[in-house]
Each structure stands twice: as C-alpha cells, then as structure tokens.
Amino acid sequence: MDFSKVFLVLKREYLTRVRTKSFILSTLLTPLAFIVFMGIMIYVSISDGEVTRTVAVIDQTEAVYNELEELDPARYYDASSIPLDSIRAQVLDGDVDGYIILTEENINYTERPTLVYGGAGGISFIESVESDVRRVLREERLARSNVSEEVREIFEARYNIDSLKLTEQGEEEDNAVLGAVFGFILGLLIFVGVFGYGAVLMRSVIEEKTNRIVEVIASSVKPIELMTGKLLGICVLALTQFGIWIASYIGLSMAAAPVATMFVDAQMSNLPPEAVEASASFDPSKLDMFIFDPSIFVYFFVFFIIGFLIYAGIFAAIGAAVDSEQDTQQFMMPVMIPIFIAYFLNLKVMEDPDSTVAVVASLFPLTAPINMISRIAATEVPAIQIIASLLLMIVTFVGLMWVAAKIYRVGILMYGKKPSYKELAKWIRQS
Amino acid sequence: MGIIHLEEVSKAFGKNKAVSEVSFTVEKGRIFGLLGPNGAGKTTTIRMINNILAPDTGSITINNQIASPATQKMIGYMPEERGLYKKMKVGEQLLYLTQLKGMDTKAAKKSINYWLDRFGASDWKKKEVSELSKGMSQKIQFIATIAHDPDIYIFDEPFSGLDPINSETLKEVIIDLRSQGKTILFSTHRMEQVEQMCDDICLFNKGKTVLQGDLRDVKASFGKNTINLEFEGDGSFLDKLEGVRINNRSTNFAEIRVLNGQNMQEILHLAIDHAEIHKFERVQPSLNEIFISTVGEDNLKNEEEA
Numbered sequence: 001m002d003f004s005k006v007f008l009v010l011k012r013e014y015l016t017r018v019r020t021k022s023f024i025l026s027t028l029l030t031p032l033a034f035i036v037f038m039g040i041m042i043y044v045s046i047s048d049g050e051v052t053r054t055v056a057v058i059d060q061t062e063a064v065y066n067e068l069e070e071l072d073p074a075r076y077y078d079a080s081s082i083p084l085d086s087i088r089a090q091v092l093d094g095d096v097d098g099y100i101i102l103t104e105e106n107i108n109y110t111e112r113p114t115l116v117y118g119g120a121g122g123i124s125f126i127e128s129v130e131s132d133v134r135r136v137l138r139e140e141r142l143a144r145s146n147v148s149e150e151v152r153e154i155f156e157a158r159y160n161i162d163s164l165k166l167t168e169q170g171e172e173e174d175n176a177v178l179g180a181v182f183g184f185i186l187g188l189l190i191f192v193g194v195f196g197y198g199a200v201l202m203r204s205v206i207e208e209k210t211n212r213i214v215e216v217i218a219s220s221v222k223p224i225e226l227m228t229g230k231l232l233g234i235c236v237l238a239l240t241q242f243g244i245w246i247a248s249y250i251g252l253s254m255a256a257a258p259v260a261t262m263f264v265d266a267q268m269s270n271l272p273p274e275a276v277e278a279s280a281s282f283d284p285s286k287l288d289m290f291i292f293d294p295s296i297f298v299y300f301f302v303f304f305i306i307g308f309l310i311y312a313g314i315f316a317a318i319g320a321a322v323d324s325e326q327d328t329q330q331f332m333m334p335v336m337i338p339i340f341i342a343y344f345l346n347l348k349v350m351e352d353p354d355s356t357v358a359v360v361a362s363l364f365p366l367t368a369p370i371n372m373i374s375r376i377a378a379t380e381v382p383a384i385q386i387i388a389s390l391l392l393m394i395v396t397f398v399g400l401m402w403v404a405a406k407i408y409r410v411g412i413l414m415y416g417k418k419p420s421y422k423e424l425a426k427w428i429r430q431s
Numbered sequence: 432m433g434i435i436h437l438e439e440v441s442k443a444f445g446k447n448k449a450v451s452e453v454s455f456t457v458e459k460g461r462i463f464g465l466l467g468p469n470g471a472g473k474t475t476t477i478r479m480i481n482n483i484l485a486p487d488t489g490s491i492t493i494n495n496q497i498a499s500p501a502t503q504k505m506i507g508y509m510p511e512e513r514g515l516y517k518k519m520k521v522g523e524q525l526l527y528l529t530q531l532k533g534m535d536t537k538a539a540k541k542s543i544n545y546w547l548d549r550f551g552a553s554d555w556k557k558k559e560v561s562e563l564s565k566g567m568s569q570k571i572q573f574i575a576t577i578a579h580d581p582d583i584y585i586f587d588e589p590f591s592g593l594d595p596i597n598s599e600t601l602k603e604v605i606i607d608l609r610s611q612g613k614t615i616l617f618s619t620h621r622m623e624q625v626e627q628m629c630d631d632i633c634l635f636n637k638g639k640t641v642l643q644g645d646l647r648d649v650k651a652s653f654g655k656n657t658i659n660l661e662f663e664g665d666g667s668f669l670d671k672l673e674g675v676r677i678n679n680r681s682t683n684f685a686e687i688r689v690l691n692g693q694n695m696q697e698i699l700h701l702a703i704d705h706a707e708i709h710k711f712e713r714v715q716p717s718l719n720e721i722f723i724s725t726v727g728e729d730n731l732k733n734e735e736e737a
Contacts, residue, residue, distance in 0.1 A: 005531060217528075222500065
C-alpha cells in the first residue's frame with residue numbers, strides 16, 4: 001500500500017467534511033443540548049413536578065392542619081368549614097384533586113386516614129401526601145406524648161449509608177450508580193458514533209460511485225488504498241468530534257465544583273444567617289463526583305476506534321455494492337442486528353455489569369465495543385478480559401476488512417442491478 | 432516494442448468472456464483508435480491498460496513495464512462515464528486528483544493554473560463543481576485528466592456528450608498533444624472522427640480484435656470495392672440490386688458496397704436505364720462500411736456456427 005496516497009485520500013475526506021456546517025453545528029450544539037438536558041433533569045428531580053395538586057384538608061383534630069400548610073402551602077388548604085358534599089362535588093369537577101379527613105383516631109393510629117381523590121396524579125401524588133401526613137401525625141403524637149427532645153431527634157434522623165471502594169491505593173469514594181450511568185452513556189456514544197459515522201462513510205462511497213468519479217480515482221490509487229483512506233478520514237473526523245465533546249466534558253466537570261462554590265459563597269455573604277443554614281443542604285464540592293478517572297476516556301477512544309473499524313469496512317462494502325442509498329436497506333440488516341443487540345444489552349450491562357450476559361457481551365467482538373466500555377466504567381473488569389476482548393476485536397476487524405475490501409474492489413466499478421448475497425459471495429471468490 | 436503493448440490478454444467476468452486473447456501495440460507519438468460496437472470489450476481493455484482491472488491471462492506493458500501503480504502515473508485517463516466531486520471547489524479538486532497521480536503540490540498547482548488559463552477557466556477555481564454548467568465541467572474534467580503531464584492519454588468515448596465547441600477544442604488538443612510527441616489512445620464508435628484523427632486503429636468485436644493496423648493500410652486492403660453514385664430521377668432501381676450493401680442513401684446519392692466481386696459495369700448499366708447519372712466513382716470503402724462489413728460478417732458467421 002502506498003501510504004502517501006492513503007494520506008491524500010484521508011486528508012480530502014476529512015477536510016471536506018470537517019468544514020461542513022452540519023459537522024460544526026452538531027459538534028457545538030450536542031454538548032449544549034446535553035447541558036440543557038441535564039439541567040432539565042436536575043430541575044425536574046428537584047422541583048415537585050409539573051402541576052401542583054391540591055388537597056382539601058378537613059382537620060377534625062384542629063391540631064395538624066397548620067403543620068401541613070407549612071409543609072406545602074400550595075397543596076393543602078383548610079376545608080374544615082366546607083360541607084363534605086360540596087368538596088366531593090369539587091373533586092368530581094376536578095377543581096380539587098382530593099380531600100382527606102384527619103381525626104383523633106388517625107393521630108392515635110387506631111385508624112388509617114383515607115385520601116379520596118379524583119384519579120389524577122398517580123403514585124407520586126399519593127406517596128407525597130402520605131409522607132406529609134405521616135410526618136405531621138407523628139410529630140403531633142410525639143408532642144402530645146411529651147417525649148424528650150432526644151427521642152424526637154431520633155425520629156427526625158434519616159439513616160443512609162455511604163459506600164467506599166477499597167483499592168490498592170486505599171479507600172476511595174465511589175459512586176457505583178453514577179459510574180454505571182456514565183458507562184451506559186459512553187456505550188451509547190460508541191453506538192451512535194459507529195452507526196452514524198458508518199453511515200457517513202457508506203454515503204461517501206455511494207457518492208463517489210454515483211458521481212462516477214470513482215473510476216478516475218481508481219486509475220490513480222488501488223481500491224484498498226482508497227477504502228483505507230476514506231475509512232481513516234471518517235474515523236479521524238469522528239475522533240475530532242468526540243475529542244471536543246470529551247474535552248469540554250472534562251473541562252466542565254473540573255470547573256463545576258469551584259465555580260459553584262464561588263457562586264454559593266458570593267450568595268451567602270449577602271444572605272442573613274438563617275438563610276445560609278437553609279441552603280447548606282447543597283454542597284458544591286459534591287459536583288466533584290462528575291470527575292472520572294481519565295483512563296476511562298483512553299479506553300473509550302480505543303474501543304471506539306476498533307469498533308468503528310470493525311463496522312466501517314462493512315459499511316464501505318455495502319456502499320460499494322449498491323448504486324443508491326435506497327438500495328442499502330437489504331444489506332443493512334446484518335450490520336444492524338449485532339449493533340442493536342449491543343445497544344439493548346447495554347441496559348443489562350449497566351444494571352449488572354458482572355453478570356454472565358454482560359461478560360459475554362463485552363467479549364463478543366461485535367458487541368464488545370459498546371458493552372465493554374460500559375462495563376469498564378461500571379465495575380472492575382479483570383485485565384485479562386479487556387485484553388481478550390481487544391484481541392478478539394482486532395482479529396474480527398482483520399477478517400471483516402479482508403472480505404469488505406474484496407466486495408469494495410469489485411463493487412465500485414459495478415453499475416446496474418443490485419447484487420444478491422450470492423453474487424456478493426462470487427465477488428469475494430473471484431477477486 | 433510500442434509504448435503500450437498487449438499480449439494475448441484475456442479477461443472474464445464469471446462465465447462472460449469480456450476480452451479474449453487480445454494483442455495489439457500502440458506506437459509512441461501516434462493517435463490510436465479503439466473501435467467496436469457496444470459490449471465489444473473496449474472499456475474492459477482500457478481499464479486493464481489503466482491497471483484498474485487485472486487481466487486473467489496475458490501481459491500488458493506500458494513503456495516496457497508491466498501495468499502497475501507506477502505505470503498509472505504515466506497515463507492520463509478520462510473514463511466514458513465522467514464525474515467530479517460536486518461539492519468540492521474546482522481548484523482543490525484538480526489539485527487532489529493531480530496529486531493522486533503522484534505530482535508534487537507545487538508542480539501540480541503550476542500545471543493546473545496553466546491549463547485553467549488556457550481554457551479560460553481561471554475564474555472558476557473557487558467555485559464548486561455543482562455551480563458549473565455542463566460544458567464548463569467537461570473542461571474541468573479534461574484538465575483533471577491531463578494536468579499531471581503524462582506521456583500517454585487514454586480517452587474512453589471522449590466525444591460522447593460533448594457540445595460541438597468542446598468537441599472541436601478536444602480535437603485540437605489531441606492533435607496538439609501528438610505534435611508534442613505524446614501518445615493518445617481513444618475509443619469511439621464515431622467513424623468520421625477516427626478518419627479525421629487516427630493514425631492506427633484496432634477494431635473490436637465480441638471481445639476479440641478483428642482488424643488492426645495503420646488506418647490507410649486497412650482501407651487500402653479492402654480495395655476500391657465501393658461505388659459512389661450520384662443520380663437524378665427515380666432511385667427505386669437501387670432496391671433491385673443484389674449482392675450489394677447500400678450505405679448513406681439519400682434521394683440522389685448512394686454509397687454502394689459491392690459484395691461477391693460482382694461486375695460494377697452491370698450496376699452502371701442498370702443505373703443508366705433508370706436514372707440520369709451525374710457521377711459514378713470507384714472508391715475505397717469508408718471506415719463506416721469497413722466497420723459494418725467486418726462486424727456484420729463476423730456476426731453472420733457466428734450465427735451459422737450456432
């Protein structure tokens with residue numbers, strides 16, 4: 001192979017695409033979209049939900065309503081003086097979402113309180129009313145029983161556990177859930193990258209065929225040089241985009257904690273002391289948990305590159321075999337099946353990264369690029385498995401590339417009838 | 432040995448023998464025409480000379496070297512189906528294609544500028560090909576073929592789809608290239624261009640060469656077996672003639688190829704009986720007639736065997 005020609009092809013493929021508006025926009029907008037998406041997720045999880053649901057409270061004890069109102073003034077309102085019939089009518093009309101009657105029996109817990117509601121709101125609505133009511137009833141009962149402050153504190157306390165990961169370097173803070181989610185996202189990124197950029201490569205091959213320029217190029221370079229150059233050009237293009245995304249992620253994750261601290265500190269100096277105490281529940285240094293060990297990004301690039309190379313050869317061969325994009329569908333199935341299986345298995349890998357399914361998926365070369373990266377992020381993968389997975393992928397790459405190059409070589413000069421699988425097999429044999 | 436030499440070259444696609452045992456030689460500094468009906472194996476042969484396809488058997492040498500990436504650089508090739516990258520600027524595109532032929536950047540730019548100038552196309556450098564008219568992109572295509580200054584030029588059906596002006600320009604450039612000592616091989620099925628331009632021809636039919644050599648020798652070998660007849664009056668007597676083939680017939684003209692050594696005087700007598708004769712001339716057959724008779728007779732023979 002003449003690498004100066006491969007490089008020329010690579011350069012053209014890369015430069016003509018990296019300058020396109022669509023590439024620049026998708027590179028810049030995707031992280032922005034991601035930030036916005038994350039922001040919405042956080043906002044939704046913090047805020048109560050979309051709609052405020054109202055509950056009429058008929059407090060026959062005359063002791064707990066104030067507490068309830070304090071918990072959520074937008075939700076609860078005092079309906080003790082309103083006749084029950086008209087409240088029921090309001091619920092049926094949808095003016096009120098529900099009503100609850102609280103009695104002495106409820107405080108003593110000889111009878112469970114009943115929330116009567118119109119059917120809207122779902123489980124989260126019922127659960128939040130339940131937790132509010134439970135809390136005010138318990139507090140009222142504790143107050144009446146005249147228990148000591150200490151006992152009340154015991155009831156107030158929430159017992160959670162922290163987890164630390166023991167490694168050679170000692171104990172480290174570890175967030176298994178976050179790691180698993182992060183791994184899933186990296187796997188997803190490889191899935192999108194392999195599929196999306198594979199399709200870019202395929203279209204690029206078809207374009208050269210329909211433009212009829214391929215014969216001119218074939219009179220200057222060998223088909224394998226052309227294919228290699230195109231494949232590497234698009235691979236570098238994908239790496240450029242992912243590189244920018246990951247660099248901006250690393251930058252953001254490292255800057256998040258200091259910046260947030262700065263803002264919180266600035267706000268606190270302007271606030272009265274009681275407000276400071278209230279906002280202390282948000283600890284900016286927690287944002288450090290978004291900083292991951294850089295080695296995961298190295299793995300990401302390694303698995304993306306090999307994964308892309310495995311699939312890209314097939315995409316190029318498909319592009320060479322057909323005359324137009326509409327004809328590709330028949331041949332896409334064999335590519336889509338393993339890649340989509342890997343995508344669906346990725347959920348399983350995220351949930352249980354050490355299960356047999358996850359281990360097999362991360363070793364099988366067609367699913368490994370996606371599933372192994374998710375496993376590495378989520379759990380401690382034995383080095384031998386990573387090496388085995390890489391070796392299997394490289395062997396697969398060489399084998400598929402050998403077949404793909406043969407189809408490509410014959411296909412780029414073939415026009416007319418769409419070939420059958422039988423004819424493709426003939427191309428492989430004859431070249 | 433000539434600059435391009437094919438020796439017993441065969442190429443099959445599956446069961447279909449596209450080219451079988453073809454041998455010919457193109458001499459340096461000549462214009463060589465590859466003729467033949469569609470599907471005769473011209474394009475396959477040209478692709479093999481360009482090292483795009485490899486022959487199954489036989490050998491192809493260019494400048495005494497077996498066809499290889501090294502010999503590709505000596506050739507400028509314009510395929511029948513022409514094409515460029517639509518979304519790429521003219522200048523960048525020409526530079527890319529010229530560099531692929533192994534020319535270094537500086538020399539490539541110089542040569543591209545020279546040719547763009549010569550074709551009055553310097554203003555198009557920054558334009559995308561999709562913005563150009565068909566005639567303009569044909570010029571760019573041509574520059575892409577010749578900018579790396581090869582010794583050999585191969586054009587597959589170069590005149591198909593060209594407008595008359597570009598056709599004329601191309602003809603001039605081809606003749607100009609020959610005067611610089613370059614070698615040109617082109618395929619065509621348009622005989623008048625072959626007669627005007629070619630030094631040597633090679634006629635293909637069904638994957639085989641059926642006729643080759645110096646154009647004048649080829650024509651002379653057929654002898655003066657053709658009558659050019661100009662007349663006035665009812666031309667229907669021509670239909671009564673047997674053992675002839677009439678080409679180029681119009682209301683007062685006919686090119687009559689005489690088969691089976693028939694006496695031409697009898698034809699003259701018949702003509703005088705039916706019409707007023709203005710001209711009766713014995714000539715060498717036209718290339719068109721040679722083409723039809725060679726390819727046609729060959730076909731007849733094959734049908735008899737079958």
